[in-house]
Amino acid sequence: MIQPITSLTPTQRPVKAVGLISGGLDSTIAAKIVHDLGVEVEGIYFAMPWGCCDKGKAQQAADRLGIKLIILQLDERYLETVRKPKYGYGSALNPCVDCRIHMFSRAAQYMNAVGADFVFTGEVLGQRPMSQMRKSLQWIERDSGLEGRLLRPLSAQLLKPTIPEQQGLIDREKLLQISGRSRKEQIHLAQGFGITDYPAAAGGCLLTEQPFAQRMKDIFQYGYRNFRETIALKWGRHFRINKDFKAIVGRDEEENAALIHYAHSDDYIMQLSKNDGPTLILKGYHPSAEIFSLAAGLVQHFSRYKNNELVDVRYWPVNNKNDIHLIQAQRLTENEIEPLRI
Ligand code: SF4
Incomplete structure (x- = not known):
């Protein structure tokens, strides 16, 4: 006391x-x-x-x-x-x-x-x-x-x-x-x-960190649906596909799970069919086949399948996990990915 x-x-x-x-x-x-x-x-x-x-x-x-x-x-x-x-x-x-x-x-x-x-x-x-x-x-x-x-x-x-x-x-x-x-x-x-257990000074405002700031600027420019979407700015690799679509790729199992947990009901989830790779969250309304194909290429790029082999990627809307689709992914190269990185 x-x-x-x-x-x-x-x-x-x-x-x-x-x-x-x-x-x-x-x-x-x-x-x-x-x-x-x-x-x-x-x-x-x-x-x-x-x-x-x-x-x-x-x-x-x-x-x-x-x-x-x-x-x-x-x-x-x-x-x-x-x-x-x-x-x-x-x-x-x-x-x-x-x-x-x-x-x-x-x-x-x-x-x-x-x-x-x-x-x-x-x-x-x-x-x-x-x-x-x-x-x-x-x-x-x-x-x-x-x-x-x-x-x-x-x-x-x-x-x-x-x-x-x-x-x-x-x-x-x-x-x-x-x-x-x-x-x-x-x-x-x-x-x-008698106060001993206090955190270190000036800890942790993410707005002071450049990578987070870049991602925040991106959603300010292209839009977000509600403040809860900013939670995912902390995790994963972020890619701006075009003004309407964005992808987030988890870097480990913990991030994959967190991204799924905080995904918006209008997002899509994409994973390798064998589920032995990263999870990707695709944000944006009514993606075309071309957008899905590009996103699937991102899934493959960050998976263990480093050769240019075709791999199966499945995806489904967050609001209906039974509506599963399959797509064959062609791995994207570094040169294709780099301009998309946020
Ligand atoms: S922006 Fe971040 S660092 Fe600045 S006052 Fe607010 S919480 Fe603190």
Whole structure:
């Protein structure tokens, strides 16, 4: 059990706050500080459309503090933010300022719905070049509709006092003045709180990775049916056959199974007849014989049948596994494949 760090701030009424909890070190410490100041805390975890972050860690952090955690799914609305960010991109397709504005706007709605006094986060002034500079912190606060109601406990003493601080709902003196990229102070605080199992810093936003960003740009250009389709961008080899058709080829059994599991009901599944090769998911409406033939060539190319022999490939629509068809595949060459690769 973690011990409180300080006595409660006396207030006229119970104070309630909504905290963004990622399960990382900063948001966990922020929640610990606010909670120990006597504030009733509810946590929000935002689940990426492609599920990249550690929901389990967030739940663990919430359980450790004894606070409620709700999971909000990021969906098509979030993808629209990624597609057209007002404040631009970071190193790849990561629109960090807009991403936060989107999440914090939803946190603001939740704050109003549950009658909370403010929203807080684990942001640290100057920690990240794009989204945590003083100017971007201000943009995020303003554009998310949280002006005066967005508390950053780790850097609060370096920032303008928020409304809850001015009203005495939370004691500014008990908040911190951390800035910069070093995590030394947070690690030291975590040790004092008995928090040991937190994930490494800055882990894993797929939007910061070029291969994933390329695949995301491709679906932005040619279309997608719903946000769940972005899950498959994490797996396999991706090929743009033409503006209407795309193929994804699994690289191992695990990916093959995942691709089948997350295939859209309008997709087709293709495999070698003996099922001793990769699974291919064909995306697009009403493929012609020519498209099936090309996709079958991809299946053969990534199979063990490396010679130019003809092999049988079977395919069926996801929504009717009994509607099986057979096609003979002619292996595609590297030169034919390379221009299709996303
Ligand atoms: S790194 Fe990814 S999740 Fe984090 S703010 Fe940027 S876009 Fe959003």
